[in-house]
Amino acid sequence: MDRTSRRDARARVVGVLAEAGAVSRADLARRAALAPSTVSAVVSDLQAAGLVVEPAEPVHPPERQAVGRPPVLIALHRKAGVVAGLDFGKRHLRVAISDLSHQLLAERRQPLADDLPAQEAIALAQDQFRDALEEAEVHSGELLGVGMGLPGPVHRPSGQLGNSTILPGWVGINAAEAVAEALGHPVEVENDANLGALGEWMWGSGRGVDHMAYVKAATGIGAGFIVNGQPYVGAGGTAGELGHTVVDPGGPICRCGNRGCLETLAAGPAVLSSLRDVHGDHLTLPEAVGLALLGDAGCARAIADAGTAIGTAVATLCNLFNPRRVVVGGDLGHAGELLLEPLRDSLRRGAIRSAADDVQVVEGALGERAEVLGAVALVLGRVAA
Incomplete structure (x- = not known):
């Protein structure tokens, strides 16, 4: 396999592992559309670099087979990176930090006053984000991305929240730019219901x-x-x-x-x-x-x-x-x-x-955590994409 093909295969393997959490080698080959021998070679390289492990208790164990031993699962190691999710609601802010094996490292919740101006809510998010990183013992440089949810239509061309939002203090503000500036990391913004769908699809x-x-x-x-x-x-x-x-x-x-x-x-x-x-x-x-x-x-x-x-x-x-x-x-x-x-x-x-x-x-199944976990899932799906 030449260098370009190996790099492409590695990116596809990492992308599948980030989205799936923990999978068997056979399932990894199927999802990545790669030959089993190619997957074995890439996984060996990642293991040698300490980026892939065999988790003792995977977040999403597969259904047990009727006969035979269950397959050995592999997942990305913590040092492969972490992602963060934020969820702004009418009266709450949630923050979550996860590694690429889908292990949640920290979660925080902050009540918000009704109709809080965006800048005040962002300042609170900045504090909660910093505290969550500290709780998870994560250095800012390990962060691969931040996903964020808001309760209203996010107009993609402008990056602004539509007028039908229940957060009037955010209308006319480019939420991704404003929050990214506060956190010091690029932020991808999505409607909260879309993130709820992602969260329930990945975890619930x-x-x-x-x-x-x-x-x-x-x-x-x-x-x-x-x-x-x-x-x-x-x-x-x-x-x-x-x-x-x-x-x-x-x-x-x-x-x-x-x-x-x-x-x-x-x-x-x-x-x-x-x-x-x-x-x-x-x-x-x-x-x-x-x-x-x-x-x-x-x-x-x-x-x-x-x-x-x-x-x-x-x-x-x-x-x-x-x-x-x-x-x-x-x-x-x-x-x-x-x-x-x-x-x-x-x-x-x-x-x-x-x-x-x-x-x-x-x-x-996820209750009030669906949207913040969906924000995490949003970034997990972008890793190596």
Whole structure:
């Protein structure tokens, strides 16, 4: 093998290992589309350099074979580099540090005040990022990249957050440039629902599915897509604005300017508004979900109504996209079957039969960590790409 071919093979092997975490040599050869002998030679070189190890407890162990010994797995060593993820929400900031074998080295969470100006939120992120690196015992020079999520459409040509975001303090700001300057590292920005899809696909309820949608139902409602095992964001980065699907043309005016968008009927503020006469003005969405799970009839009804509305929009999504699985996350997703059962019923009424039969609707496995882990996954997928 000549030098150019070996370099290309090495890059493909490293890229597969970064995305997969820990795999067998046979699986590595299949995913990298390389001959087993080529993979063996590259892995030997990487082992000699101390960049590949055989982990004792892989993050994603394969399904056990019916017979025979399980395969020996290999993964990238910590010194091959680390990546970071940030997730900005309406009221929270999350930071995570991971090595290339998918071992999480540090996670931090910081509450945020509502509508915090971008520069103040970025200053807090700078502090949390520095503390996370220190906790993980990571030198800044080991960092290979930073992924970041924001709750709104990220317009790729301009790098700015669209006006339909629930973070008005970020509108008009080039988020990637501003955060990169604060952290001292290049930053790749993506919509939070897209990152939730990546996180659940790599670590959670979407594993093993090549066509899936992730629906984040919280203060806003958004969707992220995995198509043929790859994230899909559309021509300009706006794909997945499920919350601005018009469900009731005569409904309330949405912050985007339209009437009857899904968010006006089923997002957090709408759910809490329907409960105000019973529970007052200070109930939060997680509290409403908790009360519903404990048997509060009013909260359960409000969540079921939200599920019915979301199901109407997801039915259209299934007709157009035909996913194998829809993973539901966000604060409302924590309600489990209280939300999912009416969502499925509404989906079956609104989708064509073949699309409804093809799809499985499940609760997310990662909870409120889906988006920050998706930010980590975003960078892992770019390593050696």
